[in-house]
């Protein structure tokens with residue numbers, strides 16, 4: 001069993017501290033949802049864990065299976081088993097989905113090992129079918145001109161191909177129509193299992209009806225201020241963040 | 252003894268290409284070549300010897316590394332004995348392989364194409380068998396990128412090259428492959444290809460320039476003449492892959508006649524210093540020239556590209572897109588000029604040079620220019636330099652792709668806009684594969 005342990009993490013962008021001492025342990029097989037108001041640092045947390053160079057970790061640690069990943073480059077972290085589904089995936093003109101994913105798959109192979117192109121395409125097409133992505137997308141440039149929903153689906157396609165140990169999914173549900181939400185959720189549920197841990201950032205309780213979380217956390221001003229099971233999401237939906245704010249004020 | 256004194260004085264220099272070397276070259280030519288050709292060669296040698304080396308104040312050589320231009324230490328090489336390395340194979344209609352300026356091997360045209368009048372032969376043979384055609388087109392356009400010392404040198408020492416003629420209305424399904432190799436240290440070569448697509452003919456030429464050893468100092472002064480007759484469609488792919496210690500000059504001239512379309516794509520990978528001149532003359536209404544180039548500049552390489560789009564008739568169109576990727580301490584120069592003659596109304600000309608800077612130490616120079624004498628025209632030009640987008644790079648890295656591979660993918664992404672202009676999938680793939688070699692070296 002794998003674990004991703006976030007220990008008292010502090011993250012700054014430039015001089016500004018955004019994540020202010022956040023701790024969380026995710027074991028494989030678990031799905032954790034993080035909810036929280038805009039600007040509270042959810043994306044910052046996920047990008048910092050993924051190794052974005054603009055985000056400085058000022059203190060704390062992130063351990064994957066007991067070993068710190070903070071000294072590793074983003075690509076090493078990914079190969080070690082981390083995956084970030086971006087809130088705003090980049091568009092990369094001129095680089096086709098097929099070539100991009102092939103490079104990502106190849107990056108995980110041993111030196112000198114040859115990629116079996118036939119098997120690769122077979123697997124790719126199977127995952128695309130699962131996510132109801134037109135096969136023609138393989139020759140399109142990564143995310144270029146994709147609709148918001150297509151971009152999110154493409155993120156899950158990559159996750160399905162790369163089989164991470166831990167997936168950080170940043171608002172994967174935003175921009176999805178009702179059908180797409182169902183398809184993407186089914187896709188994630190298919191990938192869900194004892195070998196995958198998920199940290200799912202969302203604003204909408206609706207997603208949690210499809211992908212039922214084991215834990216729900218509320219993030220506020222760079223910290224987790226409340227944790228519970230899926231009923232917490234329902235309570236939040238009913239009472240809004242003001243409720244959390246009041247509780248915090250009382251505490 | 253005299254030559255050492257000559258090289259010490261400033262200019263004009265002949266370096267290794269002494270009168271004795273020229274005499275030896277003339278003596279090595281086969282008998283029976285037309286007298287006018289030998290006369291032209293002698294005149295060219297005299298021009299070469301009289302012209303000074305380019306200087307720092309020469310506008311035509313602005314930004315070029317003048318001190319890298321040397322004529323010393325080279326020699327006319329002996330015939331090749333080893334089989335040159337054969338690059339990526341795509342299906343060809345015919346093939347000519349030159350090594351050290353001599354025909355090394357060939358794959359002939361299918362009999363039906365020969366019967367329809369298609370000719371793929373050596374220039375030496377064509378000078379005898381198709382004298383009038385050669386005389387009309389061979390190096391027929393005077394130098395337009397400065398006084399032409401290296402063009403004169405090319406003409407003087409040109410021994411053999413390729414001659415392609417596609418007669419009226421004939422369309423070739425597969426490209427014709429022309430290969431030029433320089434083999435051995437200090438080898439000097441003078442490759443040439445003359446391609447004539449007669450009215451309504453359609454042909455693709457793939458030309459490759461390469462060395463077997465990437466560490467040998469070599470010298471190349473090449474040229475080609477492309478002629479597209481009325482309604483012809485000519486596609487030209489040039490791949491410059493000389494030794495990384497070579498000094499290369501290449502001067503390409505394209506004549507586009509009424510309603511003809513020429514597409515050229517030059518890929519620049521090799522040489523320590525390479526100058527590439529490309530002239531397109533749109534001579535009759537409806538003529539269209541698409542000029543494309545891709546460069547991967549590494550280490551201390553210098554690629555110096557000079558272009559001219561000359562609109563000589565109304566309703567003509569040209570579209571130039573040159574993209575350079577610069578790494579390490581590499582340097583590129585792009586100097587392009589669109590010329591619109593007074594009566595070339597309704598000209599539509601476009602010129603764009605884009606540089607992707609992958610290193611802080613690399614240097615890209617851009618000199619776009621317009622010279623418009625007609626009033627009803629549409630001309631656009633521009634040059635940009637950009638760096639790798641860090642968000643794109645992070646996106647790729649977050650998928651497990653290391654930084655070097657990510658930058659390589661992004662470079663290919665940058666090139667794709669040019670490669671996508673090629674209609675032929677196989678050519679597209681072959682070019683990608685060749686570019687790849689430059690990254691794995």
Ligand SMILES: Nc1ncnc2c1ncn2[C@@H]1O[C@H](COP(=O)(O)OP(=O)(O)OP(=O)(O)O)[C@@H](O)[C@H]1O
Nearest residue numbers: 013018036037038039040041042043044045054087
């Ligand atoms: N690159 C950056 N430069 C400067 N400030 C940034 C940068 N990225 C994020 N921030 C700031 O950090 C704070 C947290 O942003 P973050 O994107 O992590 O919030 P979030 O919780 O994901 O919000 P949302 O729910 O709107 O996605 C915000 O105030 C934001 O403006």
Ligand SMILES: [Mg+2]
Nearest residue numbers: 042043044087
């Ligand atoms: Mg966010």
